[in-house]
């Protein structure tokens with residue numbers, strides 16, 4: 244291997260690693276706030292990529308229907324609850340949030356898709372269609388089980404992952420898609436060719452990480468999420484409901500997932516079930532950080548990206564094996580160096 | 590006169606074991622009412638149920654409305670606030686962020702008067718202002734209790750419930766805390782105070798209840814409780830020597 248290839252592999256590794264880092268942060272966030280190990284994170288990646296791909300072909304993305312379907316189910320659940328609690332005043336808001344808005348987005352996508360709007364608008368539309376699925380998933384699958392053990396929540400996560408993969412097949416079909424790059428630019432830096440797309444990926448990831456940091460440090464909702472992660476009872480006592488915190492963290496996770504999908508779509512061909520492997524690599528990064536440390540999780544994810552790049556050069560057939568084998572020494576190391584984190588019982 | 594809080598037939602159970610049985614109590618606007626009783630009597634359980642942290646049966650009328658089925662967050666939003674026995678601070682966040690979060694429901698309502706309340710809390714507890722950039726987990730026991738009280742005041746409560754605010758604190762700090770509690774009455778906050786330190790509690794309160802094994806066994810104005818032979822024998826004889 245010469246220096247040129249080594250540098251190319253680093254660029255490749257860091258580009259993918261940046262995506263894994265975003266996903267790792269989302270996993271840590273969701274786990275800290277809700278104790279859910281969010282396996283369906285990867286499905287949001289695939290949904291984001293495939294929704295954008297549909298829009299680029301001028302087709303109405305299947306996610307628009309999925310959004311309306313999910314909205315109808317959530318609305319039904321919420322309406323039953325509102326009536327049972329006698330909270331009739333909530334009904335207009337429920338109808339608006341879960342039926343009117345999804346219908347409006349569906350109509351908008353229907354109208355806009357054939358006109359092939361500018362890339363930025365396509366991306367915004369794709370996010371608007373995919374991100375609301377996050378809080379819906381939380382509302383339907385996790386909120387009713389808020390006091391369940393981590394293991395039960397994990398089992399639910401597996402079920403949600405399988406369901407979302409199946410829905411992905413129904414709504415997007417079995418063919419893969421690759422979107423055109425955001426930029427065709429190439430720069431020569433010594434021996435290295437830097438592609439515009441990898442700069443886009445790394446720059447966007449960095450920007451998103453900084454935005455998340457600012458959100459957690461400086462906004463009242465960011466602080467409320469941190470408070471819930473630190474002390475759930477204390478958070479309730481100041482009026483932060485676990486359901487609100489859960490919905491908000493799932494919204495952020497869905498946003499991060501969908502954006503990651505949009506960023507990788509020009510780099511790899513994405514199928515309805517490609518998200519799982521991508522998400523799993525973010526998960527390995529998150530495990531390096533013990534599912535609690537944001538910076539270590541992000542660093543671990545970058546490492547996964549680099550390892551993957553080199554593994555695919557030397558032994559491409561074993562690329563995934565090598566990457567996932569990383570988790571074993573990490574787990575052994577963690578089991579020796581960190582004290583066991585007791586699951587809190589309330 | 591209608592009460593701010595009127596509790597009737599309140600029972601709270603952990604599984605099949607009832608920890609509070611058919612409790613009734615009443616608190617008028619602007620008053621301090623205390624519930625005293627030995628360890629394990631059910632005082633913490635009673636407050637947790639009033640705050641909505643535990644399911645309960647019976648009736649809790651607050652400001653004329655039944656709130657038994659409301660979530661804790663909805664009760665916070667209506668002006669109830671609990672300073673729990675374990676404080677439940679956000680240890681890994683700064684003192685100031687803990688106070689900010691105390692006002693969470695007011696930020697949601699876009700309340701413009703929050704800034705002034707920081708000043709008020711810092712005036713009440715200058716120590717918190719000195720340490721406002723420090724993590725709550727690094728505070729001493731007394732400072733933690735101040736922060737717990739400060740965080741509660743940031744929610745601008747109408748009814749403040751305090752669970753053993755003197756627990757584990759040095760006598761001098763206990764005196765400070767009780768001075769603050771007495772001062773709060775002047776600002777119109779109504780207080781439900783749970784204490785094992787019966788001596789200090791009866792001094793500051795207008796009215797008191799004695800809770801034993803989950804049932805209210807004696808009640809009356811503080812002065813009459815303080816001269817009740819049974820109260821003196823069970824609660825004042827022992828405690829008064831180490832009370833602040």
Ligand SMILES: Nc1ncnc2c1ncn2[C@@H]1O[C@H](COP(=O)(O)OP(=O)(O)O)[C@@H](O)[C@H]1O
Pocket residue numbers: 603608626627628629630631632633634635
């Ligand atoms: N989480 C719990 N699960 C089961 N029993 C409990 C729990 N918390 C308290 N108890 C029981 O309820 C009774 C009242 O406890 P508590 O309300 O903490 O009393 P106090 O605050 O007056 O000391 C005690 O018998 C205690 O053992």
Ligand SMILES: [Mg+2]
Pocket residue numbers: 632633634674753
């Ligand atoms: Mg207690």
